[in-house]
Amino acid sequence: DSGVTQTPKHLITATGQRVTLRCSPRSGDLSVYWYQQSLDQGLQFLIQYYNGEERAKGNILERFSAQQFPDLHSELNLSSLELGDSALYFCASSVRVEGPGELFFGEGSRLTVL
């Protein structure tokens, strides 16, 4: 158990809808990362937050947004969903914002868009 909690584990929704994925980092970790895992592209970095502030941005679509709250949990919002957004979404956390440092991953949220 990595100590990173993600909810929901599974989510099925329709195209055009909006969903929110939630992540609670390990106790003491200030940095949260979101990754998208699809079959053909592996793990793609989406965005990183550190202590409530956006720290780095990767291949995150404009339809997606994220935030980190004062209690350090983070939410990833996916809107105007398309079939291609179906994937596993992982949250990871680390103590440090600058590296290198180990990332601890949750078990992921599997999103299916029908």
Add this chain to the structure above:
Amino acid sequence: QQQVKQSPQSLIVQKGGIPIINCAYENTAFDYFPWYQQFPGKGPALLIAIRPDVSEKKEGRFTISFNKSAKQFSLHIMDSQPGDSATYFCAARSETGANNLFFGTGTRLTVIP
């Protein structure tokens, strides 16, 4: 564009064999190269990592070989066991960025008893 290229996509070996997974990169600002192991239904977990100032690192049965001039690194698993069957991801981190990692596309390893 995939910043870290990984091969092969899948690998099947007999128990006791030595699977080798290879990765290559172009960004010379990368300064940290971890390998993550992922079991079905679980998130990736750090297995072993190397900095570019050394050419090899061993932890138990797992070894990373690093070739800075060729911008390549590889994972070797000695005396592989069925319990090693998992997906392995190489990754890299840029010294100029935050702690986020760029991952390869993964290698699904199956170790046959």
